[in-house]
Amino acid sequence: xxxxxxxNLVKDWRVALLLLLVIGSLVSIYLAPPNPEKGLEGNxxxxxxxxxxxxxxxxxxxxxxxxxxxxSVGDLIENLRTGLETEVIQIDExxxxxxxxxxxxxxxxxxxxxGASIVTYQEGxxxxxxxxxxxxxxxxxNALGMQDARINLLTPTGSEYPxxxxxxxxxxxxxxxxxxxxxQGLFEIRVQTTGNETEHVLYGxxxxxxxxxxxxxxxxxxxxxxxxxxxxxxxxxxxxESGAVDNPNAHHLVMILDxxxxxxxxxxxxxxGQIRSGPVSSLSAxxxxxxxxxxxxxxxxxxxxxxxxxxxxxxxxxxxxPAALGEQFKMTVALAGIIALLAVGVMxxxxxxxxxxxxxxxxxxxxxxxxxxxxxxxxxxxxLATIAGLIAVVGTxxxxxxxxxxxxxxxxxxxxxxxxxxxxxxxxxxxxxxxATVVIAMLPLALMDLSTLRGFAIITILGVLIGILVxxxxxxxIIMAILSK
Numbered sequence: 001x002x003x004x005x006x007x008n009l010v011k012d013w014r015v016a017l018l019l020l021l022v023i024g025s026l027v028s029i030y031l032a033p034p035n036p037e038k039g040l041e042g043n044x045x046x047x048x049x050x051x052x053x054x055x056x057x058x059x060x061x062x063x064x065x066x067x068x069x070x071x072s073v074g075d076l077i078e079n080l081r082t083g084l085e086t087e088v089i090q091i092d093e094x095x096x097x098x099x100x101x102x103x104x105x106x107x108x109x110x111x112x113x114x115g116a117s118i119v120t121y122q123e124g125x126x127x128x129x130x131x132x133x134x135x136x137x138x139x140x141x142n143a144l145g146m147q148d149a150r151i152n153l154l155t156p157t158g159s160e161y162p163x164x165x166x167x168x169x170x171x172x173x174x175x176x177x178x179x180x181x182x183x184q185g186l187f188e189i190r191v192q193t194t195g196n197e198t199e200h201v202l203y204g205x206x207x208x209x210x211x212x213x214x215x216x217x218x219x220x221x222x223x224x225x226x227x228x229x230x231x232x233x234x235x236x237x238x239x240x241e242s243g244a245v246d247n248p249n250a251h252h253l254v255m256i257l258d259x260x261x262x263x264x265x266x267x268x269x270x271x272x273g274q275i276r277s278g279p280v281s282s283l284s285a286x287x288x289x290x291x292x293x294x295x296x297x298x299x300x301x302x303x304x305x306x307x308x309x310x311x312x313x314x315x316x317x318x319x320x321x322p323a324a325l326g327e328q329f330k331m332t333v334a335l336a337g338i339i340a341l342l343a344v345g346v347m348x349x350x351x352x353x354x355x356x357x358x359x360x361x362x363x364x365x366x367x368x369x370x371x372x373x374x375x376x377x378x379x380x381x382x383x384l385a386t387i388a389g390l391i392a393v394v395g396t397x398x399x400x401x402x403x404x405x406x407x408x409x410x411x412x413x414x415x416x417x418x419x420x421x422x423x424x425x426x427x428x429x430x431x432x433x434x435x436a437t438v439v440i441a442m443l444p445l446a447l448m449d450l451s452t453l454r455g456f457a458i459i460t461i462l463g464v465l466i467g468i469l470v471x472x473x474x475x476x477x478i479i480m481a482i483l484s485k
Contacts, residue, residue, distance in 0.1 A: 009481050018474040022367045025374020044373065046170060047150065047383030047455075048321055050330045053170040054177035057154075057317035060133075061101040062125045064161050066094050069116030076114040083110045091126045094119075099129075099311045124161030125311055133165060133311065141169065150381065165313065170381065174320045187303060189235075191242045192252045201238040206231030210304040213287075213297035221293035222286040223301045232279035245272045255285070255303070262303055263287070333387045340391050341366065344398050357405060360478050365397045368471045372463050380458055389459030396438070397467055400431045401475055408479065420483075424476050431472060435464045 009015055029042040048055060069076055077096065080088045086100035098107070104121040111118055125133070130153050141149040154164040169177050187204035208231075211224035227235060238244075244251035248266035255263035263285055267275070274280045285304075287296035321329075341362070349358045369390060373382075380386060407427035408420050438460065445457035 005481055009478065012477050014470075014473040014477050018364070018367060018470055021371045021374075021470060025371045028374045028377055044377055045381045046330065047381035047386075048168045048170050049383040049385075050333065050387075051170040052321045052327070053168065053172050054174045054320040055166065055168040055318065056177055056315055057164055057166045058313040059164050059316045060123075060125045060130075060162070061312040061314060062097060062099045062123070062129070063102060063107075064091065064122050064124055064126060065096050065098060065107065066119040066121075067096060067111065067116050068094070068119055069111075069114065071115035076111070076116050079110055079114045080107075089126070089129070091128075095126075097126045097129060099125075101312075122159055122161055124155070124159060124163040126161065129311060130162040130165075133313075137165070137167060141167075164316070174318060177320075178315070178318070188256045190254045190256060191238045191244055192250070192254060193242050198254050199238060199242060202227070202231045202234050204304075206234070207304055210301055213294060213301055215294075219289045220286045221288060221297040222284045223297050223304060224282065224284040225304050227281045227283065229279070229281065232281040235283075236275050236279045239267065239272075239275050245275050248272055253285075255300070263300055329384065333384070337387070337391060337394075340394055344394060348398065348402070351402070352405070356482050357479070360475070360482060361398065361401045361405070364401065364471050364475045364478065365394060368397050368463065368466055369394065371466050371470065372459065375462060375466075376459060380455055383455060385453065386455040386459045389456045389463070392456075392460060393463030393467075397463070397471070400434070400467060400472060403427050403430055404472065404476055405479060408476075408483065420480060424480070428472065428476070432468060435468050438464050 010019070029044060032043065067076070073090065077088045077090065080086075080096070080098060084098065084100055084102060086098065089097040089099070091097050101123075104118060107121070108118060124130075134151050134153060137151050138149070141151075149170075150168040152166045153162040154166055155162045156164075167177070189201045189203075190198040191201050193199050206228050207225055208228055209226045213221055213223055215221050239251075242251050244253070244267050248269070250266075252264045252266050254261055265286060268286075271280065271283070285300060287293045287300060344365070345358060345362050348361055349355070352358060372390065372393060376382070376386070404424065404427045407423045407430075442457040442461050445453045446461055448454060
């Protein structure tokens, strides 16, 4: 291929688009931002399988009940709240979410006493609560800078409601993983009354905003947070009634997460004076000086900002992949990808015995993988399933390039321009139909919260779309220029 032909080929919009996307993908992997410490890995996000880390599966301690009643729904809900000492949420006119793991046998007497009956009983939470749990956990892990986290809601077969949440944290050991998400529960602020007794003031849903940890002029670290108007009124009333305003040292403010104290300190003299005058919505919790005070402030910020999970969870399963094993998986996967590409190259050469066809075919296929990695870096982690999807894309990509090559060749000779375009168009139609079939088959898996299969499906769909929209048209132009010579 001479210089003039090559120049005209690069100027073609299809080939230019392919080159532009390859360069953009390399920039996103290695230069946005630069990450020389990771070498060839660049900015690619690796999942639990390839980097090591931990996973936790937690069960919602909640039930959803369908009911019928001729009496007052408000009385029924109030009786349940009082009898079970838990929150009860009305999902719709026929369903209640009871945020406690309570059996049907224990519920039936309360329903009967309220003139109601249970129609159906299922363990789990409403979709709204499940989404809220997922949002809060995302905020919690992101606040710690752990963006390689994957959170999925799991619904058992035959059930309508999510019952489990699975969290995968790449590069995090099991103890840290349990500390981050395993102790999530009900966040509550209480005030000390007499002795070690405390009295409820408000729950985490009364906290509207949380600041970042800051150090005052005395070197004390602290976290500022704001309350709703109702929360400020409740806080003032509890502080006055308990005596915390008059004698702060004997009546600490206590913050509790899942029945464990995460903060306890007296009111400052300044705050006590402000509370005497009226409700105070802007508060600050001091955590001490030095590195320990800073770490405590960061932890408290996470508890305050994430609030509490709306429903208690229990860890029912866990596991981990050591970092060394993850590195071993990574090397094995890289080797498998190289072998797959070489094997494909050998088979294609055996078929055509013509390097001028084989090399562009492999180059276009490799470019497709680079583009796919550049895009996937922003939307998905690379684990064993997604790598399997990449290898599958290599195979299906070569298949489609072979279809184009075989169609445009006319009895082993270069076809005329009109015949070439006719055969090329027919090859693209065949490929488009095949691609549509793959996308339709993979779409349900991509939309479901099945972590492993979802990654495989997303990579496969992306690979098919990149092939149809970018690499196949570019290859058609390239192979036309090659065959014309």
